[in-house]
Amino acid sequence: MLESAVVGLIGGQGWVGRALGLALLEKNLLAPEQLVISSRSGKRGAYVDWPGVRCVQDNRQLADLADVIVLSIRPQDLVDIDIQVGDKLVISLLAMASQQAVSHQLGSQRVVRAMPNAAAEIQRGYFPWYASPAISDADRGIVQALLESCGTAREVSSEDAIDYLTAVSGAGPAYPALLAQAMLSHARQAGLDGDVAREAVMQTLMGGSLLLEQQAAEPGEMVKRLVDYQGTTAEGLRTMIEGGFERVVHEGLQAAYRTARGG
Numbered sequence: 001m002l003e004s005a006v007v008g009l010i011g012g013q014g015w016v017g018r019a020l021g022l023a024l025l026e027k028n029l030l031a032p033e034q035l036v037i038s039s040r041s042g043k044r045g046a047y048v049d050w051p052g053v054r055c056v057q058d059n060r061q062l063a064d065l066a067d068v069i070v071l072s073i074r075p076q077d078l079v080d081i082d083i084q085v086g087d088k089l090v091i092s093l094l095a096m097a098s099q100q101a102v103s104h105q106l107g108s109q110r111v112v113r114a115m116p117n118a119a120a121e122i123q124r125g126y127f128p129w130y131a132s133p134a135i136s137d138a139d140r141g142i143v144q145a146l147l148e149s150c151g152t153a154r155e156v157s158s159e160d161a162i163d164y165l166t167a168v169s170g171a172g173p174a175y176p177a178l179l180a181q182a183m184l185s186h187a188r189q190a191g192l193d194g195d196v197a198r199e200a201v202m203q204t205l206m207g208g209s210l211l212l213e214q215q216a217a218e219p220g221e222m223v224k225r226l227v228d229y230q231g232t233t234a235e236g237l238r239t240m241i242e243g244g245f246e247r248v249v250h251e252g253l254q255a256a257y258r259t260a261r262g263g
């Protein structure tokens, strides 16, 4: 699908950019010579084992070399990207930057907005993406192939869905971390040995997530099964539910969504 296209990754040394660049190389979707990455330092950094990858400081040079441009900088740094890319395909991974803003900054109408998440680093990310009207079917194939190198990619039908999913999947890997932190602090307060507490929490969240993925079409089915079991789990769940668990989660998601839409 990518054939001989050259991909230019602006911000390719960052958290998400590095994950994407390395996944494309490791999965052989791009030859090293097909990848150009930029950073403010211009250093080889994460690509030290890939001498064929061109690492540049100058985004104009990157834009001249690349057929497809991926933006993976922080949203506040978009104003500093002083390049005009003609009608080249641009994939923006930025939260809080509209397709129109990206189009305006880079001068292309062929803009896709995609939303990565932190699990891209282990190639288990979830990348919803939205195509502007100027995107062709061939572009869609390129975008899907590039993004699914890091996990699952899914086209969505509105830009607002990207803003919404910024709160759900973009920020999402932080939520199990918050749950783990709360479970761990309780286990430690209960006097459990530190290593066992950590292992118990981590293995339980991992096992529970895999069980959920493999066995429950709807998460609510698993909750119901355990409530109906009428054991200790049911008591724990009931207390959390009656304490406002769902309300707190909804408020958190709404706050992140509001921020993703620009406050």
Ligand SMILES: NC(=O)C1=CN([C@@H]2O[C@H](COP(=O)(O)OP(=O)(O)OC[C@H]3O[C@@H](n4cnc5c(N)ncnc54)[C@H](OP(=O)(O)O)[C@@H]3O)[C@@H](O)[C@H]2O)C=CC1
Binding pocket: 010, 011, 012, 013, 014, 015, 016, 017, 038, 039, 040, 041, 042, 059, 072, 073, 074, 075, 077, 080, 081, 093, 094, 095, 096, 115, 116, 117, 118, 170, 171
């Ligand atoms: N991290 C995450 O979990 C998620 C991130 N996102 C989005 O992904 C995007 C990237 O985030 P993330 O990878 O975390 O950010 P990072 O800060 O880790 O990486 C951004 C990179 O951009 C580089 N950079 C900044 N300005 C320029 C420039 N003018 N030219 C070239 N490179 C530049 C920086 O490199 P240097 O300092 O060397 O110049 C840095 O490595 C953000 O817009 C964010 O909203 C979305 C969802 C989840």
Ligand SMILES: O=C(O)[C@@H]1CCC=N1
Binding pocket: 095, 166, 170, 171, 172
């Ligand atoms: O926190 C952030 O702004 C980025 C976007 C969504 C997740 N991480």
